[in-house]
Amino acid sequence: DAGVTQSPTHLIKTRGQQVTLRCSPKSGHDTVSWYQQALGQGPQFIFQYYEEEERQRGNFPDRFSGHQFPNYSSELNVNALLLGDSALYLCASSPTGDTQYFGPGTRLTVL
Amino acid sequence: EDQVTQSPEALRLQEGESSSLNCSYTVSGLRGLFWYRQDPGKGPEFLFTLYSAGEEKEKERLKATLTKKESFLHITAPKPEDSATYLCAVRIYGNNRLAFGKGNQVVVIP
Numbered sequence: 413d414a415g416v417t418q419s420p421t422h423l424i425k426t427r428g429q430q431v432t433l434r435c436s437p438k439s440g441h442d443t444v445s446w447y448q449q450a451l452g453q454g455p456q457f458i459f460q461y462y463e464e465e466e467r468q469r470g471n472f473p474d475r476f477s478g479h480q481f482p483n484y485s486s487e488l489n490v491n492a493l494l495l496g497d498s499a500l501y502l503c504a505s506s507p508t509g510d511t512q513y514f515g516p517g518t519r520l521t522v523l
Numbered sequence: 524e525d526q527v528t529q530s531p532e533a534l535r536l537q538e539g540e541s542s543s544l545n546c547s548y549t550v551s552g553l554r555g556l557f558w559y560r561q562d563p564g565k566g567p568e569f570l571f572t573l574y575s576a577g578e579e580k581e582k583e584r585l586k587a588t589l590t591k592k593e594s595f596l597h598i599t600a601p602k603p604e605d606s607a608t609y610l611c612a613v614r615i616y617g618n619n620r621l622a623f624g625k626g627n628q629v630v631v632i633p
Binding site for chain 1: 555621622
């Protein structure tokens, strides 16, 4: 049984560009959450998707947007990249209302 | 504002030297407290969920306990492969997000 998968593994972008990160949830999980983790910090909640709708959002600007597809996979889009957006982006999936399981993450570097 | 504080920030242990990590929280309506293990550059790996004060869970050399204000992760006779950052997170009723602490970085020396 495959766990949560994310792509790409690493990504390098320049300031002002746009990026799309992808996540496939664990089999049987219908809820996907995205987190940003800066070096030496705990993950910070960006938003959560359920039934293709954004169910809850953390304290992140509108430059961060997402989407969930009918097969429960999800995308995170970040527009107008800033240097401060450099971080490990984590996707977590869960059955509704239950423990969240994390993927390996995408390391984004903004130059 | 929810707050999760983990201590100590960093810990060096000799192999076999047992110790405990602390996670204190100030939230209303705790729905669950979660422990994860994270290796450098990797995603967090789920360890335990605790739901109510007095609850305990064990897995190999790890044991997690919960009180009304804090949780402990006890590491018994650690091995070098237990070296990692241990993250604590809380979830409250009516809220779907996990609020994380900064983590306890543990290094076990052979």
